[in-house]
Amino acid sequence: MSPRSRRTTAGVFAPLAVALAVLCGCTALPTSGPVVQSRGTDHGDSHRASDIDARPPLDGASRVEVVAGFLDAMTAWPVQTSVAKQYLTDEAAAGWNPRQETLIYSDSLPVRESSGTVSVQLTAADRLDAAGAWRGAVGSEELTLDFQVSVEDGEYRIVDPPDALVVPASWFRQRYHQVSLYYFDQMAQILVPEPVFVPEGDQLATSLVSGLLAGPPPLAQGVVRSFVPSGLSIGLSVPVDEAGVADISLAGEAQSVTAEQAELMLAQLAWTLRQDPSVTALRVTLDGSALPLPGGVSQYSVDAAAAYGPAGPGGSKSLYAVSQGRLLAGSRDTDLDPVTGVLGDEGAGVVAVAVSPDNEQAAAVDRGGRRVRLATVDESTSQPAAQVLLDGGDYARPSWDNAGRLWVLERRPGGAVVWLYDGEGVRTVQVPGITGTRARELAVSRDGTRLVAVVRTAEVDAVVGARLLVGGRGQVRRAGRPFVVRAPEGSKITDLAWAGPTRVAVLTATAPGRLYEVDVVAADGATVGVDVVSTIVNGEVLGLAASPVEDAPMYAVYADRFVDIVRQESHDIGPDGISQLDYAG
Structure with missing residues (x-):
């Protein structure tokens, strides 16, 4: 029975x-x-996060005030680091790369100075790589950020900033969310989602395509493959018209794309862009020439590549x-x-x-x-x-x-x-x-x-x-x-x-x-x-x-x-x- x-x-x-x-x-x-x-x-408030204007350093600021101001300046929203660079020496500002990683800390102790070094003790922190992929908790030995400060043009400036965007978890929750960039498995049979964090806002389509063009995150190297040619860029943005069609204008020195590669490339773009609720279809040009679409259609639906889906x-x-x-x-x-x-x-x-x-x-x-x-x-x-x-x-x-x-x-x-x-x-x-x-x-x-x-x-x-x-x-x-x-x-x-x-x-x-x-x-x-x-x-x-x-x-x-x-x-x-x-x- x-x-x-x-x-x-x-x-x-x-x-x-x-x-x-x-x-x-x-x-x-x-x-x-x-x-x-x-x-x-754990995601932040769904309402649009308030803009934050970074404040430049004040004349005569102390070492501690300069370091504290530098950390505050990294919370500018929308993200921009031009003001944060003003807290650095000219040489440090030229070499600073805050896009290398993101440190998200839950809390920190007050900035303190000892023997000429200014330190910030983080109670706990997590790390994202340059692609925005989660890398896990920061080791206890890395929770102390030490800053060397010297005098330049009569003002204290930071000599050795960490190559990272260092932000509080509360700020991050309100302004970033996790999406997936889609690549293929090594046999090109099924799409593999690679989670990354992107900023909230009305430029989601641009963030998604830019992330995909950058290639797989470091931890996915050797795990997945991309059929989007390397060396391409999208210019300023990916506009989405009132009908929900995203126009992706790719530029670069890409080699010719075969019909088979174009199909797989479109599948990656479609599955990645379907996470933007405003996008229903896409068109792609490569160095000004339209990428041929299967069946000769004028636009490619974000649902057209269901056969390659991650399930x-x-x-x-x-x-x-x-x-x-x-x-x-x-x-x-x-x-x-x-x-x-x-x-x-x-x-x-x-x-x-x-x-x-x-x-x-x-x-x-x-x-x-x-x-x-x-x-x-x-x-x-x-x-x-x-x-x-x-x-x-x-x-x-x-x-x-x-x-x-x-x-x-x-x-x-x-x-x-x-x-x-x-x-x-x-x-x-x-x-x-x-x-x-x-x-x-x-x-x-x-x-x-x-x-x-x-x-x-x-x-x-x-x-x-x-x-x-x-x-x-x-x-x-x-x-x-x-x-x-x-x-x-x-x-x-x-x-x-x-x-x-x-x-x-x-x-x-x-x-x-x-x-x-x-x-x-x-x-x-x-x-x-x-x-x-x-x-x-x-x-x-x-x-x-x-x-x-x-x-x-x-x-x-x-x-x-x-x-x-x-x-x-x-x-x-x-x-x-x-x-x-x-x-x-």
Whole structure:
């Protein structure tokens, strides 16, 4: 007997639903329910930030006043650094490069002078690189900014400013937000979003195109590739007309662009510009000549490159569940029934499962978590039996990427092992920060360039991430250095899932069996100026069902039901119940 689903309305997720609705653009949601605690976005006030005029140095200012004035001048809005340069010696002003990085500090102690050096002690700070990509927390040894000050033309001036824009977090939250620049994976099969921060304002289209032309951020070098020719510029701006068409006039010494390259270039521009709500289409000229558009159209819709989207082609929202050891398939509007393949048979013994993004294959953990088998979802005469991939270990739920690569975490007493099946064989991949640790769960992004895992340290859990470097023929070469996606907060993490191309949903047990917290965090680990959703809900939540596919609902999964967190619709399960529910991937 298969579980049957019946839709009802739930009231346990209201504040989370409201917060997620802000992210999704939804409205008219309930606002009541037994929620213990919730908090919303870290993003600043949605109202336009006030202009700030930087003040030049006063005659006769002391060393301390000059340094304090220099820091204040960097908060000019709209951003400009000409006044800040007036606090520097002529030589220092000529060499100062505030675009090299951004330091965002939460607070600082008063500027002080000691032995001719003026110092500023930051209590905590985070760093962005030159492209605006998040680089994480500044080390404790770098939190003290020392300034040498000398006399020039009778006034104190700074000799050695840091090559950075140094600004308070409160200022940054109000004036910057995170967007994605879209590049391709190395096989040019799927677009990969690279999150960066850009200033608020009416020049978003210009900021997006300028960022894309600059090429991938440093940490994405070797991970992604761009089909936008290097050495191009856009001049003053990217104008958007009343019809929503962005005119992109590119200039430079680019080589001729083939039709194939033009298609991929347009896909990058379209997905990047679709984040500007005022843009519906684009036109591109290259050194004055119109870039040929597919089909001979006069403008290219921002929705035209859906096939290259970061969630992969198709956008399936099919659901898969495990019930009584069998694999079930269905949707939120249909029953969950056993699949026709061998994993749907009685006695299949499935403990955990992951279905490939094309909905054709399933990797199942069985024998109490001690074996991993690969089988077709539906009955197949060409592959009637399941293939054993791994045996004899303690395996977490597998995870698929869009290229059909299967990732499996094996938990070992001496440290975790990451296994990769690429269609030809199974091998281990050394993933710094995950391999050899007390990692418990693992999930790969749909584009195949990011890996996140739950890692236990000192009895608390953190989410650790790493970028994956893949060759042009799809072979995984290595993993990059690890970074913290979500720092330990004292509770055990019981599940994680990709809730968007650059967002990870994390389920933690605040009070196991009674209270659970759902956090949706930035996959790059950014904690300032990003939309962060968090709430605590009642009941024994088994896990999360989430997907990077646009508009795919996120579900909280219980043994007898699954609940759409935004719509608050509860889908009841029959007497057999379920032990897992998830989307493909």
